[in-house]
Amino acid sequence: MPDLIRELLLHYRDLLRHLKHKLRNPDDAADIAQTTFAQVYQHALAAPGQASTIESPRALLFRTAHNLCIDQARHRQVVEAWSDERTALNPHPSAPSAEHMAAYRQLVERVVELLAQLPPRRREVYLLFRAHGHTQAEIAQRLNITEAAVAKHVVRATLDCARAFTELAEGLPVLIEPNAGSRGHPMLAEERA
Known part of the structure; x- marks a missing residue:
């Protein structure tokens, strides 16, 4: 497990650079990078036997980050729609x-x-x-x-x-x-x- 963590951390800068370029927002990039590491690490803790079978930790990080970017975009759309609707229904909460x-x-x-x-x-x-x-x-x-x-x-x-x-x-x-x-x-x- 420590080897996996070390390997994941080796790819942090590349992942962050990629996310900053993709999202064009350094704060969102840092948040998604952190969440990516937390999810991959938590998954490795939950299934320690599978951690050693990860062929490409870098690919896993980037795929997880990509999925989180998609989730974030969807979430923002839902929040904006809900907020707009709520404001229209009740302008004075x-x-x-x-x-x-x-x-x-x-x-x-x-x-x-x-x-x-x-x-x-x-x-x-x-x-x-x-x-x-x-x-x-x-x-x-x-x-x-x-x-x-x-x-x-x-x-x-x-x-x-x-x-x-x-x-x-x-x-x-x-x-x-x-x-x-x-x-x-x-x-x-x-x-x-």
Whole structure:
């Protein structure tokens, strides 16, 4: 498994360069590159026996990134259509419900707890990357570590957060119901009233 991770990290710059050229947005490129690494790494963890059978880790990374780009484009189209429709139906949205605010506070508290539990260096790297928007190169230079180390910390922190959010989602009230809005768009629970 460590060999696979090393090999994946060797292709990070090529992947990021490719995504920046393709997307023409360095922030989106960095996000998709990170998500790509997280997905490939998580897949390798879930099926350790299959990790050694990956013939071309580079091809796997680029194919995964390509699929994520397509998913992102589709998601943006749906969000824009939903947002336009929602604005047309309700140009003056009401304040969030008490249930929504309580769930949001619980989510924020859990995020703070999760970040406090991360190893100090991982937390520092993750916050610089996600909260402050620094590039991996800037973080590497600032902390005097390699870009590969930055990528590793961000991937691991992302996986930690994903696991925590999965657990947290099970305990939160449902605030969005699929297929409840017009033409099958999701709708906030308080919009039904």
